[in-house]
Amino acid sequence: MAVADKYEMVCGLEVHVELQTKTKIFCGCTTEFGGEQNTHVCPVCLGMPGALPVLNREVVNYAIKAGLALESEIAQFSKFDRKNYFYPDLSKNYQTSQFDLPICIKGGLEIEAEGEKKWIGITRAHMEEDAGKLVHSGETISTSNESSVDYNRAGVPLLEIVSEPDMRTIPEVLAYLEKLVQILEYTEVSDCRLEQGSVRFDVNVSLRPIGATSLGTRTETKNLNSFSSVRRCMEYEIARQARVLDAGENVVQETRTWDEGQGITLTLRSKEEAHDYRYFPEPDLAPLIIDREWVEKIRKTLPELPAARRTRLQALGLSAYDATVITQAKAMADFFDEALASYGDAKTLANWIMGDVTRLLNTNQCRVADSPISAKQLAELLALIDKGTLSGKIAKSVLEEMYSTGKDPSIIVKEKGLAQISDEGALLGIIDSVIAANPQSVEDYRAGKDRAIGFLVGQIMKATKGQANPGLVNQLLKEKLS
């Protein structure tokens, strides 16, 4: 019997997002990624005795913005707490976080997985500081002769977004994560560079017999940093828990770690409960009071979110699929909108962006934001086609030239003499010589074989290196032959 016929999977996620402020949450040190070890530090983020934290207002702005985009309630009163634990990556021996009174309460987002729409609830989101990093001389801590601690990341602001255990399948989990990251990217609260660890996922998974209403015992696998690791980790964990339950044993509630190389999860520590952390209010920071005025000011800075943007593009005549592809990344959607401002045919524009422009970017491994072809230049190129200056085919080669040189299409057309021949006089001469050279096709056409005209048009296009206006050629040729 397959696992899915016997057990229902229940999953909730905690997502840690690095907010892209210039400085850390409680001090003026830079949040820049990388840098030589322990160079982005000061007495505050090193936890020196007597150093006092000062809350970075921009962190609060970003947390409010993310909360509003996730349809959360912004708490008028929230506070910071100390989460006590001992580990070398945090020299204070506690992490300043928010416990019982977080900044964002409730919320959620709508996902679509396997053709079904579903609302995934968000329980809360709270601000906290990131920890430093252990750097091992070998592959892992157990195979290293020495390890050092780098505190550059200590104090980088995080927003931890906790979902309800609303997800039942791996596609639902992936849809939730993609949607969440997309919203965070749109609101620009985080650079969302997963490969640099800007967004990290903790995955809570449990199984229960189909039809059961109470939850099974869950495990929490921490610190995944890609969608593919989440998928593989869940596949492994579901199969592992099913084997334990099938054997009549109990799943142990614990924190696990994902071993990317081996593709397995391993026990990290037995699951700690909140009371293990001895949370208590942070005495060095005043409670945070956010009035409605502050929230409304931030609300005004919210961009058009992906769902609204998709709807708007569909209203312009794009298919649901095209609108989804264009709005997938904010940079792409912005490129589209900028081009649309000077070129009104949304459908043609979408086809070019999704087709040739995307192909050029992919081939050159270039991000839309760094595209050497500007949105305005693309609009100009499409206008040249509409005006009859360029054929669609030649426009594609002009686009490639635009990509490699960054030049405006009109300049390339002029320099290379690519303008379409729409001059009747010039075309008539070529048509005459093609007719003279192909008497058989002319006879076939006159005998009623319509296909023969295609051959003759082809010969004329060839003679003009594709630059003849095909509509005009057709028209002139038919006049000549009738």
Ligand SMILES: [Zn+2]
């Ligand atoms: Zn610092």
